[in-house]
Amino acid sequence: MNTIPAGTAHTAAKVVAGSLERRDDIGLGELRDHLPMTRRRLRPGQHLYRSGQPFTALFLVNVGCLKSCELSDDGREQVTGFRMRGDLVGVESIGLPGCTCDVVALDASEVWELPYAPMLSACLRVPGLQARLTWTLAEEIRRDRSWMLALGTLGAERRVASFLLDLADRHARLGFSASHFILRMNRTDIASFLALKHETVSRVLSRLQERGLILVERREMRILDAHGLRDCVNGDEPATMH
């Protein structure tokens, strides 16, 4: 009962394949003339960079999905975000000699490496580049703040619902289906990002499925009732915590 309909394997394959195509520019077409960009491929689990390594470049995700993890000196670890096609990675280390976090590929991924020193000088020549970089940094701050709001004010269930809607939205912006996609991260990563435990994520996903809002099996996710999910985030349901 409640299993993904037959034939889904093919669909899933198509979804994944979709994210592997379209390796054209992501808005950096003009940049190619001004920067020595190189392409870099990563296998699942491979580090794009580690905390402490010298900071030399920013990276623009072309294909795949990566997670950035903040680390503390005493071993704590917190996933601070999942980076997908079009996201700029590494901005948190700008202005420092070394990187401040780990970035790990969750998928087979591909990024454009944008050396930072050339980029800085290009900012003086290429009109609008500086503004775009600034805008990207500001946008990053807004994303972080938005999640601080969610993590600070929502309970576990609403956090998960909010996370799923955000994933769906990002997929939609990339031209993929918002109601059927593959989770590129495991339960533990989701839990870390949402400041929960992976068992709690499992429990919540099960509950959301029982209510008919989603259909999830392993990494395959179907959003059955986006409106209901949104209601869940906004607390129309019993919505206990906080």
Add this chain to the structure above:
Amino acid sequence: MNTIPAGTAHTAAKVVAGSLERRDDIGLGELRDHLPMTRRRLRPGQHLYRSGQPFTALFLVNVGCLKSCELSDDGREQVTGFRMRGDLVGVESIGLPGCTCDVVALDASEVWELPYAPMLSACLRVPGLQARLTWTLAEEIRRDRSWMLALGTLGAERRVASFLLDLADRHARLGFSASHFILRMNRTDIASFLALKHETVSRVLSRLQERGLILVERREMRILDAHGLRDCVNGDEPATMH
């Protein structure tokens, strides 16, 4: 028992007075020649700007303390930070027509208003200004990430201890005492920032005082054992949660 020693009122007055002096530049000396900066004063409780208002300027805090609050469409509210002397306020709205959060003065405060449009063009003329702005944005991201790590991995007690140490550190950087200062925000604001309830903050502060780590009465804070607090953050104590 456990009250602040007699004569404290005078000390407190001195601490507050200290934060009201020294209204000289905060590293923006050169900027004065290139930007039409104006000074703006705020009374306690007054908004510097509100969510939705047109975004026109950044603000550099000179005196006092402000809080920035992220707001959700359904009424939730989250304090995302406390801004003190030397902090640049408003960066989260860069590149947007309107502000995305509320900023409220907790103290009698004073800020320099730096109109953003002139600042953008100044970036093209003033060498290093662009790099400084970029650095500030990156630093803001690092602060947010650092708190995501704390909120995601620490329990209530360790969050509060971490918060107090952060306050102490910022006071020290400004040349004030790190072991004796005035809390410019009330318990509810602290609680919101730490994703807790104000009762929990109260309880934790009481417990920390029982252990002899701090001495707190209303808004006056003394750090008696900074090393012990650091141990508390790092989980040397029973440190239950998570």
Add this chain to the structure above:
DNA sequence: ACCGGGCCGTAACGGTTCGTAACGACATGT
């Protein structure tokens, strides 16, 4: 002086989430 509201502290209770454990599915390698 009296009152009222905001802020703060304490306590008891209840609920959400945690932490542990056990189990199953699946992939990989021997």
Add this chain to the structure above:
DNA sequence: ACATGTCGTTACGAACCGTTACGGCCCGGT
């Protein structure tokens, strides 16, 4: 085939924190 490891799910007990309630303190207003 079997062992091994990772991942996901579920159950159960316990800890933590939110909730609620009450009372004290301070300050401004009447």
